Amino acid sequence: MKTDLKSLTDVMLTEDTKQEIRDKLAAISKAIPGFRSRPAQRVMIAEVAKTLARCPDPGLSVSKPVPGQTILVIQGGTGTGKSLGYGLAGMVMAKRKGKKLVISSSTIALQEQLTIRDLPLFSQAAGLNVSIELAKGRTRYVCQYKLNQAIGDMQQIAMFDHKEERAGATGDVDSDSIRKDIEAMAKDLAEGRWNGDRDLRDAVTDEVWKSITTDRHGCLNRICPFYKSCTQMAARKRLRDASVIVANHDLLLADLAMGGGKILPPPEECFYVIDEAHSLPEKAVSSFASGHFINAERRSAEKLINLATNLQVALGSAYEHTCEQIHDEADRLRSDLTDAYGFLSSLAQLQPSIKCPRPTIEFEDSCLPEEFFEIGENIKSLTNSLSGLLDECQRALNDQLGTDRSKQALFEKLLAEVGFQLGRMEEVHTTWNLFLKEPGENAPPVAKWIEAISFKKNSVDYQINASPVFAGDYLRHLLWEKAAGVVLTSATITTLGTFDDFLRRTGLDSYEVSCVDLPSPFDYATQGLIDIPKMPSPKHYEAHTKAVADRLITDMAKQGPEGMLVLFTSRRQMEDIAGRLPKDLRARVLVQGEQSKAAIISAHCAAIDAGKPSTIFGLASFTEGVDLPSSYCTQVVITKLPFAVPDSPVLRTLARWIERRGGNPFMEISVPDAARKLEQSVGRLIRNETDHGQVVVTDPRLWESRFGRAMLRGLPNFRVKAMGKEVRL
Template identity: 35%
Template sequence: MLSDQIKSQIRTIHGRIKDSLPNYQPRAGQNQLVAEIAKIVSGSYHRHERIGLIEAGTGTGKSLAYMLGVIPYALAQKKKVVIATATVALQEQLVNKDLPFFQLHSKLLFEFSLVKGRARYACIERLRQQQRHPELFASANTAATDWQGLLDSWANRYWLGDKDSLNITLDEQSWQQIVADPLHCHKADRRHLNCPFHLARAEVEHADVLVVNHALLLADLASGNSVLPKPADCIYVIDEAHHLPDSAREFFAAQAQLSHNSQWLEKGGKTLQQLIQLLPATVMKDLIRLQDSCNELQSLLKPVERCIEEFKPRWFSDKTEYRFSDAALPKLLQQQAEPLAQASQKALQQLEKVQQQLQEHSSEQSLSSKQSLALLQELSYLYQKLEQQQNLWQLYAQPQDKTVQQARWVALHSTSQYVIAHATPLGVAGKLAQLLFDDAFAVVLCSATLTALNSFNYIKYDLGLTQFDGVQTLQVASPFAYAEKGQILLPKMQAEPTEARFTDELARVLPQYLPDNQASLVLFASYWQMQQVAEQLRAKGFSLLVQGEASRQALLQLHSENCQHGRSSILFGTQSFSEGLDLPGKLLTNLVITKLPFAVPTSPLEEALAEAISKKGGNAFVQLTIPATAKKLVQACGRLLRQEQDEGRIVILDRRLVTKTYGSAMLNALPPFRRQIDY
């Protein structure tokens, strides 16, 4: 329970923060957030299931609220705080601004650290080898790279050794030559002790607050907590939590090539032959076992490749993707799945032993650094390929007869013509419950858009929280005076957005809703429609900033300059401009949404999700499409007011909000702007 001492401490810290913020405005919503979060994590509502789902509108100050509600209690209980975000932008804001501010003014003694995946760090030893032996890695990209300059920057701490603080432009191929992968950059080798990755991991042990992204959190939970403390010792704050189900689907998905596998397997065989000649007899048994496992894998993949060649003309006659309906694989693939999963797993385990032996002999300098580096490079490539096969066949081996739990499809690579197989879980509720919610000390999930149609039921189902009695839900409205500051206008439109004539009507009607000397953002549901309308408006003399015609940053810079000089500025964008785009004050006063953001179920995953709902007697449009669209519409409308003093208007040119039965529910889920409906 929350002791009086902790309550008093939270109030004192809140007071200090109020005093230190210029022009501080008291917010009842933020006070409510702090109190409820503190009650949830302290077990005031449920002793064992300390889980909260919190939707906090724009401007409620939720970052400060969860720091106040969680950190004092966590320090008193000797629990680690893990804050997980979906975007790099929020991570940077927390680490560079919010946490330092809270640390300074709370006067609490705690350390915080940004925890990034291994692939974000360089291996300094690999970097040195690049500089010493450029002939091993020479390519058009890497030959021109100033490796010595990077080494000097690391030595002088101008560069922190990670991808995000690079002071030169480095393409992905060059980065992969120096990345701290587990095969090259091993802590057991003394040369790697001071590599950026291992130094960063050492900080984790001493930090009280750890900031991660959703992918790293999921990877750590799935690996049995190799980086973060075990869940029972953590209070998790999952920010941008509406992204967590999709992040989990992506993490637990797999893909691997089904054709042309002999190329990488034969290349791996040549590397093993080299190792047999170079390494001592004591390693021979492991090398021969690995070679046998690779040969077994190759023999199991051969009939799969023959099967693929037979099916290719049928699968890819008029498209580059083919989905297996009900996740039913061709008979041969289904038969081979379990043996392939086992063979690739065995090969991976044996490869790890061989890699360890190679590391030991290279550190003892029985092999030259040049030799060991080249061999480790080859083993790293082999490991990646084996891991892809193992992940894919493990998913394909899972029976899907009674209930379909996966989307399975194959795709034809546009240039290489390789056939790539995919598997993605339809739901991740069970995984999240098992890995996170069952064992965590406490979990607070928050976002500006967690509900769909004003209900938490959809996100509860997606996250696997329907079985937990202790889940607390809370909606805290934005402090913005929506009715005073903004208006939603629904002009009368003649055409349905599904009709062909809608695009021409848009181009004809839009000029009436693009006022002079104002900042407008026009959101479209498709690139094609955006380009068609832009072409017609430019013919009428409109100056437009259109997504895709320049980088996002360049467009926003031009938009900002127009607004600073009091000129009209019209941004045209699609779905990616409706979330995470911050245009405060005069940078946005007129938002036009041309069409409800219904996602067309064209991806194999979306098709499989809709198919699974229909098979159970449900309605995919009602259960899947409408809630998802309602949430996207709320996010789009959230672009208008970003600060309390902002004001403006939202124009929605989609008559379905009035003519369809679901329209009123979508409208009622929007912030309480004044409404003008011209129907």
């Protein structure tokens, strides 16, 4: 079988490197049963290798690549074999350039596939001596210190909490159950049956888990009595020693937000492969947003005042001035937050009511009330100062640990409290820093809004929120200009046939970046059809819902032992149509929400394997990460073009900014976003070279509107039937 890479002709790739990749690809092809040479996959290997080869070799005086030169955006549809395409070239080039290979995806399924199956198979077959680790955040691991504390607390409660003294009380069974679960976890951990990873422990509730894990601020690090056996530290050590690290987008972005190198290796030491990159822009916006509750932080400030007194007692006269500063500044912070709460309580627009339980104020054009701006500047300044003072106390406590055994428990307790407060101060400071930010004249704005949220006992708190509308600036400074090399790939990166929207939203439009659109291995024109039947407009809910239900009843009545996937943008319409089906048809429909996604897919496949027809009714989560090849899905029905409702302050702020610049928010935001989602939905049909079927789009706008035709032209080249006739685009 021929597996040579004729396209490896870039001058930056030495003949030695090209030959190594050819040889390793040949070895992999022999090790995988039924391996077939895929031209697009070979092109991808070549393009990834060429891009990463531009990174300077170790030891050269030029240690940093030119921004953009070592970045590749590559679209490869289903069937391209992207994991081998970037995995082989990435591992070879990382080894040659002395870099770590960090692969990030947005789904757990792909992370597990890469870590457990694909990468070990490729590396072993190719003779690449690499170690592969799955990266997880600190809070995915148990904290043994807190686990030990929780056991002590539960035992103390049990000692005084006699059931016979509380006849009629509720919650006894839950309390006993929690205690037994925590004790069982501790025993399994101690005896080596569990490694502390939450994902390897069944049915741990969020409430219980929060009590036995910690974040970076609450971690005692080297002075923790459990440091040597710490499960999270062991995981970190494995990451430090690993050649290849598989992460998710959220973890990658969290590491970047902290400056890089806190969880994952520093960007300068890494080649990144960002798979499922189409989701990166939206995830990045969420990751760099910030918010906090006014009254909750006021209570934290009150606790910080008390903590200052305890710190002074523990640290002695050498830190008297520092502790007095913490006390005084925490008191001023409490006062400013009280003023902010009073100011917000006086605003009629933030009064919750039955009609509007969560009222919101959005600040257009970054305009803030003068009084609020002054309060905000004070809060920002105080939280910045308090962060520095708490950091000083944290270092002092670390230094004194072990010097006085009688105070060991006190120091450990204070360290945990200082870590928590330090995290709170940093979060509040980040929120106000972004909230008060005034972008440059042509820069994208910051979305700023305040939301009133009602809690128990009729109490109301006010959440301050700020978010960038684009994350391009953040990604430029934190990733694109620091990383040794980056490959971004997905089956759906282009929008309306171009890379422009993706480049703009990621900030990559500032560089000369290589963009490659690989040809699909599928013959869509032969394998499938897009049918756009004559239908009422979705704007007329009742008429459209009835027409869709009638079409589904007709198609399901003809259905053999095959699968159908019906995708909705509205839960209301999904449940409404399910309720209109005749009983015999409804009995074979699996509706999202009635079972887990995994259970639905399993039941669907089992029915078809048993020779029965099956239909899935799903929402947005079924448009991605769902692989139903062959007879498991021969028809995809898209009930409505997936336009997002612009109901978030971030989208509204972005739309206003585009309008002020003379643009059209619908064409610049809504249409590209819907086109991308539509392509993902259509992509559920053809999963391999032998699949056949049809996509039915029951939204006439796809054919009758100008923007709809543009979306249609951006889809794979299926045959198209519109309003009952086959047409040419």
